[in-house]
Amino acid sequence: MNEITKLIIDATTKIMKDICTKKLVNEAEQGLWASELWDILADSGMITVAIPEERGGNGGGYADAFNILRLAGKYAAPIPLAETFLGNWLLNQLGGEISDEPLTFAYPNKNQLFRFQKNGEGWVVSGKARAIPWARFAKTILIFGQTESEHVVALIKKEHGHIELGQNLAGEARDTITLDHTFIKDCQVIPIEFEHVSNQLWHSGALTRIVLMAGATERVLELTKTYTTERVQFGRPIHRFQAIQQQLAILAGEYAAAGIAADCAVDAFKPGFQSKDIAMAKIRINEAAGKAAAIAHQVHGAIGFTHEHILHQYTRRLWAWRDEYGTETEWGNQLAHQIVENGQAGLWSFLTDKKSIGRIIEKKESV
Amino acid sequence: MTFTNQGHSFEAYFTIDLKFRILYYFDYRYDILIIGMLEGLKLTLGVILVKSLKLSIAHFSDRTDAVREEIRSFIRQEKENGTFEPKCDSWLSGYSPEFSRKLASRGWIGMTWPKRYGGQERSAIDRYVITEELLAAGSPVAAHWIADRQTGPLLLRYGTEQQKEYFLPKIAKGESYFAIGLSEPNAGSDLAAVSLKATKVDNGWILNGSKIWTSGAHFAHYMITLCRTSPLNPENRHEGMSQLITDLSAPGITIRPILLMTGEHHFNEVLFEDVFVPVNMLVGQEGNGWKQGMAELAYERSGPERFLSTFPLLEELVNTIRLKGDVYLMSQVSSIASNLWTLRNMSMGIAQMLEENKTPDLAAALVKDLGTQLETQVAELARLLVSSENMTVSDQFEKLKLEALLHSPGFTLRGGTTEILRMIVSKGVIGK
Numbered sequence: 001m002n003e004i005t006k007l008i009i010d011a012t013t014k015i016m017k018d019i020c021t022k023k024l025v026n027e028a029e030q031g032l033w034a035s036e037l038w039d040i041l042a043d044s045g046m047i048t049v050a051i052p053e054e055r056g057g058n059g060g061g062y063a064d065a066f067n068i069l070r071l072a073g074k075y076a077a078p079i080p081l082a083e084t085f086l087g088n089w090l091l092n093q094l095g096g097e098i099s100d101e102p103l104t105f106a107y108p109n110k111n112q113l114f115r116f117q118k119n120g121e122g123w124v125v126s127g128k129a130r131a132i133p134w135a136r137f138a139k140t141i142l143i144f145g146q147t148e149s150e151h152v153v154a155l156i157k158k159e160h161g162h163i164e165l166g167q168n169l170a171g172e173a174r175d176t177i178t179l180d181h182t183f184i185k186d187c188q189v190i191p192i193e194f195e196h197v198s199n200q201l202w203h204s205g206a207l208t209r210i211v212l213m214a215g216a217t218e219r220v221l222e223l224t225k226t227y228t229t230e231r232v233q234f235g236r237p238i239h240r241f242q243a244i245q246q247q248l249a250i251l252a253g254e255y256a257a258a259g260i261a262a263d264c265a266v267d268a269f270k271p272g273f274q275s276k277d278i279a280m281a282k283i284r285i286n287e288a289a290g291k292a293a294a295i296a297h298q299v300h301g302a303i304g305f306t307h308e309h310i311l312h313q314y315t316r317r318l319w320a321w322r323d324e325y326g327t328e329t330e331w332g333n334q335l336a337h338q339i340v341e342n343g344q345a346g347l348w349s350f351l352t353d354k355k356s357i358g359r360i361i362e363k364k365e366s367v
Numbered sequence: 368m369t370f371t372n373q374g375h376s377f378e379a380y381f382t383i384d385l386k387f388r389i390l391y392y393f394d395y396r397y398d399i400l401i402i403g404m405l406e407g408l409k410l411t412l413g414v415i416l417v418k419s420l421k422l423s424i425a426h427f428s429d430r431t432d433a434v435r436e437e438i439r440s441f442i443r444q445e446k447e448n449g450t451f452e453p454k455c456d457s458w459l460s461g462y463s464p465e466f467s468r469k470l471a472s473r474g475w476i477g478m479t480w481p482k483r484y485g486g487q488e489r490s491a492i493d494r495y496v497i498t499e500e501l502l503a504a505g506s507p508v509a510a511h512w513i514a515d516r517q518t519g520p521l522l523l524r525y526g527t528e529q530q531k532e533y534f535l536p537k538i539a540k541g542e543s544y545f546a547i548g549l550s551e552p553n554a555g556s557d558l559a560a561v562s563l564k565a566t567k568v569d570n571g572w573i574l575n576g577s578k579i580w581t582s583g584a585h586f587a588h589y590m591i592t593l594c595r596t597s598p599l600n601p602e603n604r605h606e607g608m609s610q611l612i613t614d615l616s617a618p619g620i621t622i623r624p625i626l627l628m629t630g631e632h633h634f635n636e637v638l639f640e641d642v643f644v645p646v647n648m649l650v651g652q653e654g655n656g657w658k659q660g661m662a663e664l665a666y667e668r669s670g671p672e673r674f675l676s677t678f679p680l681l682e683e684l685v686n687t688i689r690l691k692g693d694v695y696l697m698s699q700v701s702s703i704a705s706n707l708w709t710l711r712n713m714s715m716g717i718a719q720m721l722e723e724n725k726t727p728d729l730a731a732a733l734v735k736d737l738g739t740q741l742e743t744q745v746a747e748l749a750r751l752l753v754s755s756e757n758m759t760v761s762d763q764f765e766k767l768k769l770e771a772l773l774h775s776p777g778f779t780l781r782g783g784t785t786e787i788l789r790m791i792v793s794k795g796v797i798g799k
Contacts, residue, residue, distance in 0.1 A: 252793070287702065335701040339689070352499075
């Protein structure tokens with residue numbers, strides 16, 4: 001671990017510990033925007049990590065950004081950090097403008113694209129995007145659509161659309177935005193190769209959920225460990241019982257597996273390229289999330305099942321995030337195709353050979 | 368400030384928490400937490416080895432890729448020549464001295480050891496690649512396996528110069544095989560109950576007692592025998608044990624087979640009746656046997672053999688499904704494949720840390736727990752995805768499935784049962 005990485009981790013941990021408290025997470029669920037948390041991260045330069053300084057970013061690598069995001073997962077930070085990272089990275093690739101304001105988007109559904117019609121100086125836009133993380137608190141939203149001739153992505157202001165509130169099973173905001181023949185004068189509308197961009201977002205989006213879950217699993221292990229040393233039954237702290245020790249060890253195993261899977265997926269990450277690592281890490285961490293949540297609740301007993309106790313802020317997130325950007329079934333199918341295509345070289349070669357396919361997304365000239 | 372503990376020197380940037388009068392510093396390089404308690408003006412310092420579950424990522428260089436190509440082409444050639452048929456659990460049941468000597472002649476046994484002891488001074492990651500390729504192919508590596516994995520590192524760390532010069536070159540040539548004498552009829556999971564008695568005599572010890580479940584004692588030349596050189600102290604049961612190199616052809620030793628449920632000869636009972644062991648066969652310090660033995664465990668528990676024992680079956684399963692072109696069935700393999708990918712990364716991370724002189728023993732116990740469960744799951748998955756109707760053991764798929772299933776009870780027992788491993792992990796997590 002180099003000094004810069006350590007510095008970023010230490011600073012982010014301190015910010016999260018101080019500001020991202022139980023009260024803040026609960027209040028966000030009631031509809032309050034965690035503005036102080038966002039502002040401090042922005043002031044510390046954490047929002048635009050992995051974008052070169054000459055492009056308006058704060059430098060550093062993707063691994064740094066994913067380290068920050070893992071801590072956001074560990075502390076259940078109620079902000080669109082994952083979406084802002086990915087959105088800014090995409091805009092940077094496409095030559096768009098970068099900002100450290102909250103930005104969000106929903107993974108584009110190719111059957112529900114926005115319609116863009118040129119109208120003088122601006123565009124008339126219609127369409128709907130669902131389950132956008134934290135859209136109600138965002139400044140800008142990336143929407144994916146089609147003009148008469150090509151696919152585009154556009155960065156619009158939240159006020160251009162009508163927002164309907166929604167949430168996922170963790171109580172995190174997942175809102176719908178609707179535009180109905182809305183005239184937008186000044187916005188970036190950038191042509192894209194849709195399949196390529198959507199594929200990149202599918203993989204990098206999954207990687208954000210992977211590190212968020214790795215962080216939340218760590219917190220779940222910490223809470224469970226602490227509980228077993230504090231809770232006394234039959235005259236002893238419950239960690240002294242072998243039945244509890246077996247559960248703790250399984251939980252520790254899931255945590256360790258989740259951690260290394262996340263590290264390796266981050267290590268192999270190159271935007272625009274797909275390797276098997278993200279698929280395998282997502283499958284493994286989805287499994288770890290389910291097991292870790294179940295064990296934590298079993299060990300905590302009834303108190304862990306209450307709103308009062310903080311455990312649910314992490315277990316509900318694990319349950320929510322494992323279904324975002326691909327379940328085990330979806331990634332399992334994708335892997336199955338790759339293994340079949342790998343042919344007679346077999347599973348061992350598939351597991352051990354370093355292979356990634358793809359190319360970097362670049363600015364595309366308009367048709 | 369800088370201070371020294373057990374030969375390591377630490378640059379410590381202390382944080383002082385006045386409220387709790389605690390002073391602490393976490394050293395990321397060594398996973399060490401240094402804690403000081405302020406009592407008035409007196410400062411007590413303590414160093415706690417944090418039982419870290421965080422692992423490094425191992426990176427392969429282009430040179431390592433070349434090593435992989437080399438071993439793959441060797442294996443391909445051997446298979447074409449009909450030297451061996453892929454077998455499950457080949458690291459314990461694939462005994463072939465000829466094959467071991469072939470590997471030795473290519474410098475693939477004792478790879479990481481110093482050249483003056485017959486080694487090649489290669490990296491732990493190079494060795495990792497060689498061993499995982501051999502296991503994945505189900506090749507017969509049982510003869511030299513324990514000597515290469517465990518005895519070599521043990522002697523390098525604790526052995527006398529004479530022992531190193533005598534034993535290591537013979538191991539590296541694939542000519543000298545070792546067994547490990549741990550369990551006894553009344554000392555299984557509770558290993559501290561070991562009672563094999565070593566009575567001090569002129570120039571050595573006289574051994575009386577027995578070892579049981581000793582893998583490969585019938586073909587090994589020597590055994591690293593854990594015995595009591597001092598009587599049991601009920602206050603500290605780990606005291607008074609020593610590791611002795613025992614010549615298995617010595618007078619007074621009787622080796623009796625204990626057949627596996629398949630009828631295979633793998634386990635043995637080793638009986639000692641007034642067996643003389645010369646004084647120069649003591650490994651390390653007299654009375655330090657427990658601690659020395661425990662230090663081997665991170666090597667023993669974290670290697671690729673802890674999750675690849677049934678890989679030949681998994682490869683055959685994938686191949687069978689691929690030939691059917693059934694993507695749905697293949698997707699059922701994805702979960703196990705992802706788990707295998709994760710375990711391999713954990714295991715390589717541990718190999719990397721061992722080379723950096725860290726002892727990730729908790730993580731090693733976890734690899735063994737998770738890995739051996741996966742080995743067993745492979746057999747279950749195989750029977751669910753491919754019907755064995757009209758197949759017999761003369762079909763390769765059925766043969767591998769039978770080997771995997773009938774050996775599976777051993778996976779989660781050998782090298783520490785799952786239950787014992789979990790107790791170790793749990794205590795490490797709690798920190799008590």
